[in-house]
Amino acid sequence: MEQENASVLIPQKTSPITSFYTKPRKPFKEIIIERILLLLTILSSILIFFVMFFVISKAVPVLKASGFNFVFSGGWDDIFSKAWQAGADQPVWRFGALPLIAGTVLATSGALVFCFTFGLGCAVFIEEICPAWLRKPLKSTVRLLAAIPSVIYGLVGLMTVVPFISKYLISNELSLRMIKICILDGTSLLAGIIVLSMMIGPIFIAMAGDAIKSAPKRYKEASLALGLSHWRTIVKIILPAARNGIVAGAILAAGRAIGEAIALSMVTGSVANLPNPAHGLVFFLEPVRTLASTIVDNAEGMSVAACESALFACGSVLLLTCVLLSLFSRIVSGNLRQGGASNN
Amino acid sequence: MKNRLLVVSLVAILTLLCAQLAFAAGNISVLVNGKALSMDSKPFVTQGKVLVPMRAIFETLGASVKWDGKAQKVTAKKGDVEIALWMGKKEANVGSKSVTLDVAAAVDKGRTVVPLRFVAESLGAEVDWVSDKNTVVITTGGGGAAAAKLTGSLKMSGSTSVQPLAEELTQTFMKENPKVQITVTGGGSGVGISDAADGKVNIGNVSRALKDTDPKGLVATTIAKDAIVIVVNPKNQVGALTTEQVKKIFTGAITNWKEIGGKNAPILVNSRTAPSGTFDFFKEKFLGEDNVVSTAKQHASNGLVRQAVAANENAVGFISMGFVDSSIKAPKLDGVEPTLENAKNGTYKIVRPFVMVTKGSPTGLAKSFLDFVLSSEGQSIVKKEYISIK
Known part of the structure; x- marks a missing residue:
């Protein structure tokens, strides 16, 4: 057998063309392995649909009873405790998750703004400006940051960001003035935004960096040859050419931010409070709670059917948002290829 | 040279251990389902844990015992529960789960002794300590x-x-x-x-x-x-x-x-x-x-x-x-x-x-x-x- 295999291999190596035309029969082992891989692929894609079906089917009772009120009305904490205490004969099915959805949107979009401005700068520096010897260590540092588990970010945030905010941004008077509306103790929307942008920053930097790198070289060369400065080339030529890739990166980062539970549960304040923009900048110091952290915080309530269904309803809102975001990022990066930005 | 050192230190440790054991030994009795457990050497307390001769306890609880001299390992099996202990080691296995013991199994006066509570509880018995009577009460079943x-x-x-x-x-x-x-x-x-x-x-x-x-x-x-x-x-x-x-x-x-x-x-x-x-x-x-x-x-x-x-x-x-x-x-x-x-x-x-x-x-x-x-x-x-x- 060994001998035979070797003799088949040699002509392939020396004349690739003949081997291309006379397809040697695949060894049995390979066929088996390929079949197994196919099976696994099918299984994992079925799994995704199964998860979606499961989550949504569990969420149906609450979503059906609450309708659009689930998205547009508040009072989550009160309703949840009522649903928990209710007897089996009169369960509470109508929930309002507005503060949670608002908290999720605010924290995510805040983090996106943060990480878009700083992260884009970082990506441009790494790919275009940074001296060659520094590029590799910088890139691997960014990748390393992306691999840190979120609970670590949460812990660091809780030990550094939260005390910082409570010490330097919240005065005793402010806290006293706001005490009837909400508790200001440092765990806040701002802390959530900072921790989240730390978490999704590395992903965005890596994605944006790849997009910048894959902007066609010839554009850059042409621009420099025409006498534009390097800086102007970056702003006017490279970034526009990489635009779609950068947007796709931002969307993926948003997907991660929306689903983040543990870290935010630790730093955003664990109360379903709807921050009021009328309070000015204090808005950012008010506590919030996101959909994902609500699922973590209230998980103890799972044994009551209504509470369980309400948490799954939060989950299905998250799931749908993430699916939409992922589709959207596919469309955007699809445009990227059509736009001719790909260099192979 | 190295070997000799090992033997010497082992002997030293054992002597110390035995001395300590002898010191701690009171008259402890063990009751299994109301009957006194017959043992060929006395049970004793070390670091607050009662140790008993291995054979007596395992056989009374209806477990089969295997001794692996090379690994210094005791394996006891009852039903689908299998526990493993190593002489002088504070680790033990219950099924595939590894647990840490307060007191390791040891050799005392030529008898292998094992921590009673751990053994009995992992084999599904209940263990109670009646302190004023210096008695361990073991109940199987339940x-x-x-x-x-x-x-x-x-x-x-x-x-x-x-x-x-x-x-x-x-x-x-x-x-x-x-x-x-x-x-x-x-x-x-x-x-x-x-x-x-x-x-x-x-x-x-x-x-x-x-x-x-x-x-x-x-x-x-x-x-x-x-x-x-x-x-x-x-x-x-x-x-x-x-x-x-x-x-x-x-x-x-x-x-x-x-x-x-x-x-x-x-x-x-x-x-x-x-x-x-x-x-x-x-x-x-x-x-x-x-x-x-x-x-x-x-x-x-x-x-x-x-x-x-x-x-x-x-x-x-x-x-x-x-x-x-x-x-x-x-x-x-x-x-x-x-x-x-x-x-x-x-x-x-x-x-x-x-x-x-x-x-x-x-x-x-x-x-x-x-x-x-x-x-x-x-x-x-x-x-x-x-x-x-x-």
């Missing part, structure tokens, strides 16, 4: 692996405070008895009592002692006790609170520490999420029909409340007594220091029993479950957050 044959289903309802504990207990019980199905629902202590009296459930969970007005014929088994402590930051000057003040703080009527003898600073209220039994008890004892102020931070566990109070000078919260440590301060409540001792002797009032009630004396699966709850394994689950009754 909970643990010996009860693996249990089948059927149980229904429980009642107190939402007992519910988390009941669920944790049932989960462990069901894991050990895969053919048993137990469902736990809430509703409150009242529901637990009426459901149990009506025969709708096998066990009613109640977070108070039974009263005269409760239906007749119910038998209560106290499974645990729970005490709750109000905690503040150690930097807080307030050293004593009254029940009335606590109520005002948590309902938002008092929002400044100044009003109760502290400095001019806001009171940051930390509460628990609704499903928490601790919250339920707190509400019952302090708030009655009133609700916690809606601005209160909601935490998912005692540990998180403690962390939040430890982190902020102006914070206040309530936690189960088992969670009190030096990172926070527990002010006197109505003049009483909230300590475990005061909770046990009844001076500290914020204590309540967790009771499981059955219609008549518990029988069948309900009895097996309650036996498990009262066993040292069940009580070790209780101990995690509540006051064990033993």
Whole structure:
């Protein structure tokens, strides 16, 4: 057998063309392995649909009873405790998750703004400006940051960001003035935004960096040859050419931010409070709670059917948002290829 | 050279060990299901653990023993439970799970001795220490692996405070008895009592002692006790609170520490999420029909409340007594220091029993479950957050 295999291999190596035309029969082992891989692929894609079906089917009772009120009305904490205490004969099915959805949107979009401005700068520096010897260590540092588990970010945030905010941004008077509306103790929307942008920053930097790198070289060369400065080339030529890739990166980062539970549960304040923009900048110091952290915080309530269904309803809102975001990022990066930005 | 050193040190260690053992040896007797365990050498205590000759205990408990001299390893098998111990090592395996022992198995006067409690409990027996008689009482049957044959289903309802504990207990019980199905629902202590009296459930969970007005014929088994402590930051000057003040703080009527003898600073209220039994008890004892102020931070566990109070000078919260440590301060409540001792002797009032009630004396699966709850394994689950009754 060994001998035979070797003799088949040699002509392939020396004349690739003949081997291309006379397809040697695949060894049995390979066929088996390929079949197994196919099976696994099918299984994992079925799994995704199964998860979606499961989550949504569990969420149906609450979503059906609450309708659009689930998205547009508040009072989550009160309703949840009522649903928990209710007897089996009169369960509470109508929930309002507005503060949670608002908290999720605010924290995510805040983090996106943060990480878009700083992260884009970082990506441009790494790919275009940074001296060659520094590029590799910088890139691997960014990748390393992306691999840190979120609970670590949460812990660091809780030990550094939260005390910082409570010490330097919240005065005793402010806290006293706001005490009837909400508790200001440092765990806040701002802390959530900072921790989240730390978490999704590395992903965005890596994605944006790849997009910048894959902007066609010839554009850059042409621009420099025409006498534009390097800086102007970056702003006017490279970034526009990489635009779609950068947007796709931002969307993926948003997907991660929306689903983040543990870290935010630790730093955003664990109360379903709807921050009021009328309070000015204090808005950012008010506590919030996101959909994902609500699922973590209230998980103890799972044994009551209504509470369980309400948490799954939060989950299905998250799931749908993430699916939409992922589709959207596919469309955007699809445009990227059509736009001719790909260099192979 | 190296070998000799090894032998010398081994001998030294063994001599020391034996000396210590001989010193600690009292007259300990071991009763298995009421009968004295016959042993060819005396059991003894080391570091608070009773060690007995391996053969005697394993054979009495009906386990087969294998000795692997090369690995210095003892394997005992009973039913589908297999445990493995190594001489002089503090690790042991129960099934595929590895556990750390307080005291390793050893060789004493030519006999291999093993830690009694570990061995007996992993083989599904119950172990009790009667200290005034210097006697270890082992009961086989009932909970643990010996009860693996249990089948059927149980229904429980009642107190939402007992519910988390009941669920944790049932989960462990069901894991050990895969053919048993137990469902736990809430509703409150009242529901637990009426459901149990009506025969709708096998066990009613109640977070108070039974009263005269409760239906007749119910038998209560106290499974645990729970005490709750109000905690503040150690930097807080307030050293004593009254029940009335606590109520005002948590309902938002008092929002400044100044009003109760502290400095001019806001009171940051930390509460628990609704499903928490601790919250339920707190509400019952302090708030009655009133609700916690809606601005209160909601935490998912005692540990998180403690962390939040430890982190902020102006914070206040309530936690189960088992969670009190030096990172926070527990002010006197109505003049009483909230300590475990005061909770046990009844001076500290914020204590309540967790009771499981059955219609008549518990029988069948309900009895097996309650036996498990009262066993040292069940009580070790209780101990995690509540006051064990033993």
